[in-house]
Amino acid sequence: MSAPLLAIEGLRIAYPGPGAESVEVVHGIDVTLHRGRRLALVGESGSGKSVTARAVLQLDLDARLEGSIRLDGEELVGAPSRRIRAVRGRRVGLVFQDPLAALNPVMTIGWQIMQPLLIRGVGKREARRRGTELLERLGVHNASERFDDYPHQFSGGMRQRVVIAIAVIAEPELLIADEPTTALDVRVQAQVLELLDELAEERSMSVLLITHDLGIVAGFADEVVVMRQGEVVEHADVDTLFASPRHPYTRGLLGAVPRIDADPSVRLLSVADVELAERSER
Numbered sequence: 001m002s003a004p005l006l007a008i009e010g011l012r013i014a015y016p017g018p019g020a021e022s023v024e025v026v027h028g029i030d031v032t033l034h035r036g037r038r039l040a041l042v043g044e045s046g047s048g049k050s051v052t053a054r055a056v057l058q059l060d061l062d063a064r065l066e067g068s069i070r071l072d073g074e075e076l077v078g079a080p081s082r083r084i085r086a087v088r089g090r091r092v093g094l095v096f097q098d099p100l101a102a103l104n105p106v107m108t109i110g111w112q113i114m115q116p117l118l119i120r121g122v123g124k125r126e127a128r129r130r131g132t133e134l135l136e137r138l139g140v141h142n143a144s145e146r147f148d149d150y151p152h153q154f155s156g157g158m159r160q161r162v163v164i165a166i167a168v169i170a171e172p173e174l175l176i177a178d179e180p181t182t183a184l185d186v187r188v189q190a191q192v193l194e195l196l197d198e199l200a201e202e203r204s205m206s207v208l209l210i211t212h213d214l215g216i217v218a219g220f221a222d223e224v225v226v227m228r229q230g231e232v233v234e235h236a237d238v239d240t241l242f243a244s245p246r247h248p249y250t251r252g253l254l255g256a257v258p259r260i261d262a263d264p265s266v267r268l269l270s271v272a273d274v275e276l277a278e279r280s281e282r
């Protein structure tokens with residue numbers, strides 16, 4: 001297989017803690033994503049999914065990174081900030097959960113969509129043309145009229161389409177999407193996922209998707225990385241993971257650990273159940 005688009009090796013992430021100590025939240029993980037593939041990062045809240053995604057673009061200034069994050073062979077850990085800025089938006093696009101927080105409330109949505117092109121020297125007229133075309137493509141009707149609206153004039157689902165437009169307008173090779181549909185209602189979630197699916201397909205864009213929703217994983221991803229307490233416990237193709245999860249924690253996430261004393265119709269497991277299952281496996 002060709003060299004991976006994204007190769008994370010031995011990555012450790014620590015934040016300043018109380019006093020002089022730092023607190024390590026990710027403990028030396030390996031994650032590999034090949035071109036054109038879609039990888040879902042799953043795991044319970046606090047397992048380190050978001051900090052890992054943010055580390056790729058070094059969005060947390062106080063995070064201390066050790067190990068290696070290579071994008072198409074280029075080392076990003078310890079790279080000068082101008083290199084990281086060159087990667088953000090152009091080679092790697094980002095979509096976060098809360099579209100309102102991602103948008104600037106005092107700038108028109110058109111201005112925000114055009115920025116990634118304008119700062120790369122595309123002319124204003126051409127940037128506007130590409131921006132309105134992409135917005136229409138993303139299901140925003142009358143995009144050329146709505147281009148000069150402000151974020152508050154858009155609904156939540158429409159705002160997330162704007163955020164996606166900003167993330168993909170410069171045609172990045174990799175899209176990082178952290179819970180991109182969690183804040184949206186179920187109907188809009190499905191539409192937004194379908195759009196991401198089509199865009200990724202059309203542009204052969206790789207996707208690193210963080211989600212809590214195993215239904216989304218099954219429908220969208222090719223591979224799954226399962227994280228727990230700052231470590232990767234399993235990395236498998238999506239079909240393999242659903243058919244035969246190896247790690248007890250993954251089985252717990254999938255609700256597949258059998259319990260002798262439980263009503264078989266009850267599939268929800270507590271962390272204690274998972275730990276019990278793990279102990280009995282050892």
Ligand SMILES: Nc1ncnc2c1ncn2[C@@H]1O[C@H](COP(=O)(O)OP(=O)(O)OP(=O)(O)O)[C@@H](O)[C@H]1O
Pocket residue numbers: 015016025043044045046047048049050051052060
């Ligand atoms: N800026 C920060 N400073 C200090 N600690 C942080 C910071 N950001 C995250 N953490 C800690 O890092 C750990 C991992 O957090 P992270 O947000 O990556 O979890 P997650 O798996 O994405 O969870 P969720 O699904 O709830 O988003 C948590 O213990 C969190 O408190």
